Amino acid sequence: MVSESTEREPLDRNAIVVRAVGFADERGTDALSMRKLAAELGYEVMSLYNHVVSKGEVLALMVDAVASEIPAPNPDTEPLVAVRALAVATRAALVRHPWAAGLWLRQLPGPARVQHMEHLLAALAATDMSPSVAHLAFHAVNNHVIGYTLQEQAMAYVAPDGNADEVAHAFLAGISAENHPHTVTHVQQHLDGDTASSFELVLDLILDGLTRLD
Amino acid sequence: MVSESTEREPLDRNAIVVRAVGFADERGTDALSMRKLAAELGYEVMSLYNHVVSKGEVLALMVDAVASEIPAPNPDTEPLVAVRALAVATRAALVRHPWAAGLWLRQLPGPARVQHMEHLLAALAATDMSPSVAHLAFHAVNNHVIGYTLQEQAMAYVAPDGNADEVAHAFLAGISAENHPHTVTHVQQHLDGDTASSFELVLDLILDGLTRLD
DNA sequence: GGTCTCGTACGTACACCGTACGTTGTAGTG
């Protein structure tokens, strides 16, 4: 007998997390269970628990893996530009992993996210903002990035297939145009798709307002 | 035998939702199960399904119940003031029901939330903003309200008891002050609690920036 | 060689979950 070689890779924290991220990218975190994850890796459920203390830890590690994808700002760039770049890069990571925004807030920051915080806070401290405004700015920027992405993806969540337009039309059909005229036109604006780069627009608006604060 | 009177109230959609909201206020939506909900109402699980099609519907109705608590703006107030008042009132409702912000985005708007949308959109349309800026403003304001509340309550979620400070201290102990000086001081600013009214501050900043847009 | 330790993988088992489905009891109508 040649060898009992199996093509499964040895199990460790990293392999588990990488596979979990891939799984969630494809099928979402709702569908992610420890059993399915183990099956994908070619192991049985309980083997995972030799490397990971709970499902909650897996989720926390997943979020940190996403955070680790966010590049550090170039140290030579102007502080405000660095803040902007960080916000855009963070959003990009959250878009790449649509499940991450919803988990982001429910986990204590891990090492990669602490790094990310440090980068943003350092960039803000290097601007002209007063310390208290910089503190405010950290939350304002984070809010915008996470909230905006969350809101955008909420529609995808409600319409898990590609049928977002279909859901929007069904929604429109359910409300009366005479009682809710503004709502109807708002949804129609979405269907016309003229809402592309508003993320960066509002981001700049917020940054601008913050620098103006004092 | 006098009567088979039981002090339980008759079961209907409304009774279920009211109890579910109360339950979630006390113990969170994670702990909410159909069985526990039925037990609280004095019924068995499956009786709920005579009035409600699924747990998902219960959650959707709960969110709409929260939306229905948000008062309509006084029609005489200046449009921008109405927008501000709506944002503040929405936040108040979400603070009253800490589970609601997390659910808000995952549900198709029900009747009460459509009303709420209509109020906000109407107030925005009555300002000097151009239609496309008003569209933007709707999302920017919603983002801020929901994102900010979510972020704030995330800390409470991570520290489900009253021990938020304890968690913050543990978090601080886990990161190195020399590698992450800004993060340390940021968390310390939170522990000193000088971050009270920043919600309205950033809200005004956003509204100000929007009116400035054109 | 033998034996001992230790870590990883595995299988079983438990308490819970949402809910499909079939049965029961009761109130209302002819």
Added chain:
DNA sequence: CACTACAACGTACGGTGTACGTACGAGACC
């Protein structure tokens, strides 16, 4: 009285996270 309609119930199924006990293979010592 018979018949209908429907709310309440009980049972059951397939899924979940994970505690716990067992099996086995690799290395460390004698």
